[in-house]
Amino acid sequence: MTESSRSAGWAAYYQQLRDRPPRKTLLAALDAFGDAPPDALVMDLGCGDGRDVIEELRRGWKVIAVDAEPEALRQLQARNLPEGCDVTPVNARLEEVPIPLGVRLVNSSFAMPLCEPKAFHRTWERIREALPPGGRFSGQWYGPRDSWAGRPGMTFVSREEALGLLQGFEVEMFGEEEADGVTPRGNAKHWHIFHIVAKKL
Ligand SMILES: C[S@@+](CC[C@H](N)C(=O)[O-])C[C@H]1O[C@@H](n2cnc3c(N)ncnc32)[C@H](O)[C@@H]1O
Structure with missing residues (x-):
């Protein structure tokens, strides 16, 4: 391509x-924080045209909105x-962008699996390291x-691999969705998705 x-x-x-409304994983993570902390900073990796960013801003969070497509940021x-x-x-590409210290939430809705496995795992390591205790990750990973x-x-990870990667976190949501459907572009597809919200211990 x-x-x-x-x-x-x-x-x-x-x-x-x-x-479309914000993703349920983002809503669950924001609800779990309650009122935005005064230093509330969220990094949205693969933010698209801002479906989730709008909600993060509406709830009083500062947002770093990252996307590899200039058109996404123009539309946002x-x-x-x-x-x-x-x-x-x-x-920027999410696997390359620095994650600043002080980030409380990393949200990546339907974007992290769009990296090859080495980049996916390196990105997850960087997210783990950057989040403070009590910080959260919300987003989707794809199953095999x-x-x-x-x-x-x-990148596709099994349920066991996904739960293994989430060690050191309290898993607040781990929804496994598997269904035949269509993509937003109208192509038939079997979806296998993990919907994740996790709090760093
Ligand atoms: C499926 S869309 C999801 C957009 C938004 N997060 C949402 O939930 O509607 C994936 C987005 O990730 C972006 N993307 C894909 N690979 C990326 C990468 N390696 N780094 C940064 N953005 C990426 C695409 O440009 C696209 O905007």
Whole structure:
């Protein structure tokens, strides 16, 4: 796939999912924090056009919004953002972007599996190290029965591997979803997804 066809694909994805509500994993993580702490900083890795970022800002969090696609960040900034909000858009790959100390929540909805395995595992290590005790991760990982399993440049982990990676965390949500469906772009697909919210111990 060329870079321009990939970008066109993501632009169509943002268009298709525009105005969908925030992900349930993000909502559960934000609810678990209660009122945003005064130093509340969330890093949203693979933020897309801001489906979750809008909610993070609405709840008073400062947001570093990271996406590899410039179009995602353009669309995020064109949204009706809450007045006085603090958002820093960063055009970068999630496996390369530094995770600042002080981050309390790392949210990555449907984005971490879009890295090849070495990058996925290195990114997870960096998230683990950056989060303080009481900090949280929310997001999705893909399981081995997903019909995209085996695609180059993506990562799939078994239930056991996923739970192993979450050692050192209190797992607050671990929803396993497996179903036939269609992608937002209209292609038939078998989904195998882990929906995760975890608090660093
Ligand atoms: C499936 S979309 C999810 C967007 C948003 N998080 C949501 O839940 O609607 C995946 C997003 O991750 C971005 N992405 C894919 N691989 C990436 C990478 N290696 N680094 C940063 N962003 C990436 C894509 O550009 C896209 O915006």
